[in-house]
Amino acid sequence: xxxxxxxxxxxxxxxxxxxxxxxxxxxxxxxxxxxxxxxxxxxxxxxxxxxxxxxxxxxxxxxxxxxxxxxxxxxxxxxxxxxxxxxxxxxxxxxxxxxxxxxxxxxxxxxxxxxxxxxxxxxxxxxxxxxxxxxxxxxxxxxxxxxxxxxxxxxxxxxxxxxxxxxxxxxxxxxxxxxxxxxxxxxxxxxxxxxxxxxxxxxxxxxxxxxxxxxxxxxxxxxxxxxxxxxxxxxxxxxxxxxxxxxxxxxxxxxxxxxxxxxxxxxxxxxx
Numbered sequence: 001x002x003x004x005x006x007x008x009x010x011x012x013x014x015x016x017x018x019x020x021x022x023x024x025x026x027x028x029x030x031x032x033x034x035x036x037x038x039x040x041x042x043x044x045x046x047x048x049x050x051x052x053x054x055x056x057x058x059x060x061x062x063x064x065x066x067x068x069x070x071x072x073x074x075x076x077x078x079x080x081x082x083x084x085x086x087x088x089x090x091x092x093x094x095x096x097x098x099x100x101x102x103x104x105x106x107x108x109x110x111x112x113x114x115x116x117x118x119x120x121x122x123x124x125x126x127x128x129x130x131x132x133x134x135x136x137x138x139x140x141x142x143x144x145x146x147x148x149x150x151x152x153x154x155x156x157x158x159x160x161x162x163x164x165x166x167x168x169x170x171x172x173x174x175x176x177x178x179x180x181x182x183x184x185x186x187x188x189x190x191x192x193x194x195x196x197x198x199x200x201x202x203x204x205x206x207x208x209x210x211x212x213x214x215x216x217x218x219x220x221x222x223x224x225x226x227x228x229x230x231x232x233x234x235x236x237x238x239x240x241x242x243x244x245x246x247x248x249x250x251x252x253x254x255x256x257x258x259x260x261x262x263x264x265x266x267x268x269x270x271x272x
Contacts, residue, residue: 010079011059012187019191025055026194035062035078039085040141040155050145054089055201057194077166081176082136082158082186084193087151088201094142094150099209099247101126101140101263104154106212107200108138109219111192112158117181121221124240124249125263128158129221133175135159154197160184209247217242226271227251229261237271 013032020026029052036042042058062078076083090097105126112120112128123129128136136158143151159176161184167174177184203211217223222240229236229251238251241258248260249268 009186011061011190015187016059016191016194019188020194024194025198026057029053029056030194031056031058033058033060035064036060037065038063038155039083040139040153041065043085043087043153044141044143050089050143050149050151053087053151055087055198057084057086059084059190075162075166075169076157076159077161077163080161080163082156082160082190082193084157084190085153085155086194086197086201087153088198088205089145090150090152090201090205091148092150092205093148094144096208097140097142097150097152097204099212099243099245100152100204101138101154102216102243102247103200103204103209103212104138104140104156104197106215106219107196108136108156108158108193111189111196114192114196115184115189117177120219122216122219123221124243124268125247125266130175130180132221133173134170135175135177135180156193158189158193160186160189209245213243213245222268222270228269228271230267230269231261231265 011032013030016030017027031042039058039060043053043056046053060083063083102125105122105128108128109120119130120135121129126138127134136156138154138156141153145151159174161178162176224240226237226239238253241250241252244250244260248262250258250260252258
């Protein structure tokens with residue numbers, strides 16, 4: 001694994017906080033580390049209750065056990081990228097958090113747009129893409145925090161700058177911010193992401209996925225296109241109709257039958 005040769009701009013807690021509002025929950029709940037096993041575990045292993053973890057953020061330069069969806073290894077050159085997890089305590093059961101990962105993807109796109117990154121889209125369920133190349137991704141974990149409450153942790157990774165030997169380990173088209181916009185102030189970008197995630201958490205707590213659904217569908221790079229979904233040994237082709245109120249992907253096949261798919265080990269690609 002490579003590391004960035006230029007470490008002149010390390011992730012810095014004070015620098016991140018300088019870009020956040022003074023009343024941000026992250027002001028006293030922001031953890032910045034050189035290395036962790038994973039940023040999600042960094043928060044889950046805190047010996048504090050779920051309500052105190054609400055609004056907490058862990059950012060790291062390097063993960064020794066970072067994982068993406070379906071437990072795939074997350075490839076990221078240390079000291080070059082954004083690896084972040086943010087937690088929120090919801091007074092809702094886990095079943096009411098359907099669509100949270102899609103809402104988090106929308107909020108991440110908003111943060112990238114705030115930074116000046118244009119033409120960014122989404123690939124179901126939670127990939128962030130630029131010109132159909134993967135720029136980042138998200139993973140949501142939940143833990144029961146009582147009979148009717150849940151602790152949710154959104155973990156995300158953004159490719160800011162990938163070294164060539166690390167990029168060679170990625171088995172799909174990819175892109176990094178360095179190729180799109182050049183030099184990136186990671187501390188400022190992290191602050192923008194935190195701000196947008198916290199806004200999303202508050203809105204989702206009262207309104208669910210509904211306010212984010214239209215924007216998600218506008219950002220969907222496969223909207224109205226024919227796609228191939230691979231789920232285990234099964235392959236299904238159809239036209240994307242959008243997502244439902246729970247974030248499930250709606251597809252109509254050649255027979256006119258509408259099917260809805262939910263997150264799991266599903267591969268989505270354009271139909272040939």
